[in-house]
Amino acid sequence: MNRFSIPQRMMVYAVLLCTLLSATPVFTAEGIDINHHLGHNLYSFFLLSNLGRDPLLFQQFYNKSSGVEMSLSPNAYRTLEMDGNHIFKVAHEVSFTERKLPYKVSLSKEWVVLEKPMKATANGTVLLHCRLPLLLTAAQLRERQDAFLAANLEKMRETLTRVWDTVESSSTTGCLYGNGEDNVIKSKHFYILCPKGSIAHIRKTAFHRGNVTSEKDHERIDNKISTFIQGVVKSTSSVYSFFTQPSHARLFEVIGEYDPAVSTVTFDREDNTWKITYPSSHRCGRDYLYGDTNKTWTSTIKLRCSSLKPTSEENQFYWSFNEVKQLCRYDIEIGVREVCEWNLEWDNLRVTPIPCVELQ
Secondary structure, eight states: OOOOOHHHHHHHHHHHGGGOOSSSOGGGGGGOOHHHHGGGOEEEEEEESSGGGOHHHHHHHHHOOTTOEEEEOGGGEEEEEEOTTOOEEEOOOOOGGGOOOOEEEEEEEEEEEEEEEOOTTSOSEEEEEEEEEOOOOHHHHHHHHHHHHHHHHHHHHHHHHHHHHHHHTTSTTSOEEEEOSHHHHSSOOEEEEOTTSEEEEEOGGGGOOSOOOSHHHHHHHHHHHHHHHHHHTTSHHHHHHHHHOGGGGGGEEEEEEOOTTTOSOEEETTTTEEEEEEEEEEEOSOOTTTOOTTOEEEEEEEEEEOOOOOOGGGTOOOEEEEEEGGGTEEEEEEEETTHHHHHHHHHGGGEEEEEEEEEO
């Protein structure tokens, strides 16, 4: 499915709607200024594929009055995409994260005719007759989201809770370990994450003395830390010893601790993110933003969409750590495949279909 950002959308319409057969402004259907509501809409061109064999769909498309809602089942349409030159093509294949969904759209009284160039091997063009939709307002979007959450929130929370429990059971000690930042800042920072225990940031300075300048020395220290934390998580007793022995305190800082009251899977509606919070008693030192020296570190685990499957035999998960010093917070992103479909359906609440048919 092709979705356009605001600048792309305006450019595409400027090019394609030059074949408009009416003098009525396209973007003022029913007197609504599109610029006022543009941020709530993602547009997709839909080619109605069964119009001749579906009397109800035919009736809705051609004869329903303005403002009436039209229902589109997954088998009622094919999505129309653009190539680099804004030429229409039919998207025949739908990937896992772009599966076809049912839609509802409120139709306006405005119609346009668009020119759809044929493939390079064919001659001529095909005309598309499209009925423009009414724009989705912020209030309508909120209603869609409310209904979606009422139907799906608890089920998804239960699913992700089971997934998170699986993360804990992926190793004999219930802990993960590894580097979380080298892909971002080209400098390895190592962590130990125990879903029902603590999250620790390993202090690299505890594993060397003096300045480290050469790449070879950095590699040697990284290997030393990697070997050490692998030894820490090899057994439950060694994990317990690591977190409780005073002699180990200089080796790490606790940036999050499991709290059954708050360390549960929750949904942040504002940024469409599934989160798990791990507070800690570890002092931040100073908060650069507020100057509060009593503030403590908190880690927020964000379960993100990932099409990559964990390598179970090696107990590998895909994660990244981002230290937000100003807020005394670590943002930890972990790739979870189950989030992909949720994101797809949540994002599609904003999609406004533009239904079209080919003119013979």
